[in-house]
Amino acid sequence: MCRWLAYSGRSVPLEAVLFQPEHSLIDQSLNSRLGHTTTNGDGFGVGWYGRQSEVPFRYRCLHPAWSDTNLREAARAVRAPLFVAHVRAATGTPTQETNCHPFRFGRWLFVHNGLIREFPLIRRDLMMAVSPQLFRWIEGSTDSEIMFFLALTFGLERDPRGALEQMAGLIEEVGHRYNVEHPLNMTVCVTDGQQVVAVRYSSEADSRSLFHSTSFRQLRALYPDDPRIIAAGDDAFLVLSEPLIDVQGVWQEIPEATILTARDGVIDHGRFRPRMPDLST
Template structure:
């Protein structure tokens, strides 16, 4: 399982999530405390928003703790909205285009979880992609394909609904193939304006997700596990939840896969 952190609010330096806290994302890359695997050394990535609609991105296959550039970049880059991820591979080899976050246009996406029997249904899932999105796929992970399926299902107009439809499609094809339709999915994604997250698992055992206020005037941080020992500051997001962070603060709602129907 992977670890990730995301932020939306007034601009902060990336180091305030990535490297400075006592239990920063870099610390979690070799000493995670709330994951099945303590080490997340199969690469890392960051995506951040600035003056352009599309996000900047930096990824590498080195473990986050050993990359000589990551701490320097995190100390210099200041952004109102960013995603950061350290990877423990469950699907796809250790290569740069399998490292999160994935991006397409203004969208960025990162995921912690797995799709059981992914190899049995990958081809059927890819068949749902338009030519544009099929050719945008550069890696081999279930995470990237879930992102592209969500885009195909109407993420631009209905982000949470699109993810719901994409997960329903995965479970539908898994059941048809006689595979275990197990999906564990804790993900964050953004269009550069709002920050979204989903925590869901078909077996009721989703990867962890926590939220806490951060920065001045209504900023929020979403993380796989708390960045410090101030337990009162962090709220665990319940399983089967969707999260939306906007200028109005953090809102949660119930989440479940919708019956598959391609968005208009």
Template sequence: MCRWLAYTGEPIHPAVLILEPRHSLVAQSLNSPLGAETVNGDGFGVGWYPDTEVLEVQPALFHSIEPAWHDENLRELTWAIDSPLFFAHVRAAAGPPIQQTNCHPFRHGRWLFMHNGAIAEFSRMRRELMLALDPELFPLVHGTTDSEVVFYLAVTFGLEQDPIRGLARALRQIEQVAERLGIRDVVQGTFAVSDGETTWAFRYSTAHRSRTLFYSVDMPTLQEMYPDVERLRLFGAKARVVVSEPLTDLPGAFVEVDESTVVILDAEGFREEPFLRDAA
């Protein structure tokens, strides 16, 4: 459906990952070997947290309905910015129209969210799911995608207090509605959430056949494995990326995330936890 990446670590220019690698996100927008769709040209978005310790600062967003490979502003912007944490997403529309309000990432306060995948037969479920939103959040849904509704449903169920539990409750709500309507294998996807300090990346689907998701090995290990790869010197010791598919062909650079798992990146480092495995 889409491709995305989430970076956390020392501040870098997002272009170093979005534009420069052999299998960069822009390259994947043209040719995505592991994606459900080879081409992801229905718009893109970048969300980034400024290089600042002021926690009240909102993440910034840039959305465009241009194909990522065709947008000169993307190149200008991603070389001009320095950020310690950013999301980037290229879209393959699966029904909802191509418009800026349907481009990921989505933002609520300090939170960013993006999704690769789909909610099956979303048009049949949309009304009931929208009515399940907190009334104060209802008018904040500006687009028509299933992903934005998942985000605000998770906020309704407490994402800002506990992102893992909030998203789990949102997906269970969707599965319950789907069961009543006779919709099978309703949730499909990978999801990323951040508050600017911690990033949570989820791999989950109702059928337990989720879209691909990978994380990079820690940078000191990677630099030791490949001391002659000059590009790796651009990254600090804390640099880590979670991606829909690997950005490089270097063996051992990326590890696939297990089904029904959440990857957590924070000041303490990296860890994995089970996510909604009780249904497996």
């Protein structure tokens, strides 16, 4: 499958998260410990927010993350207070730049790990549910991008939780209509640069791994001289597919069927309940 992470806190160089930890996201692209695939080499992407831009910046490439020297240079140069990154293991769609995460619309970025089962069978029905005003912005052929545009259709920009629950509910309803037993498996993250919203959910109640950091204050106490931890600040936050360092108590696994929202150092957990959208309007 894939691996991803999202960071929010004080502005830090991207390399502090993407490259420098012992089990960084770039290491995970080659040697994932908790993923369904060890290697995630079918492209990667990074999206980040700058102070002067309403639209987040994005760098995507179809080559493996571990071999991209431009990514390493960019990660040294770019500092951001919020960013998402993704390394891809393709599940039936081509390895091409437009299929690399994060997907973007306006201020919003979206990453996904998992799959819609029997996607070629139910793709048409799902695509027809995307708003006509949004449909022209779909660039690639992945199930992940369709998930994003369904969430946008169902009001992601005003109600992220409700939109994601309706997106999941529609996928499950359409899948069951085509006799797909467990249509959806996902960990997803969406952000508008102000909040980070992450979900762990699957139709079979056996989702991909997902964790969040417990306290950067605790990390600072453990590593008082680490400049990366000092720079991130006590309210920094990470949500990610698998831990970056092997230290007990630093990471908390996100339970099955849970939605998490992080904003201004406050983290809220809630039960994620897929539901059918009202398609009559």
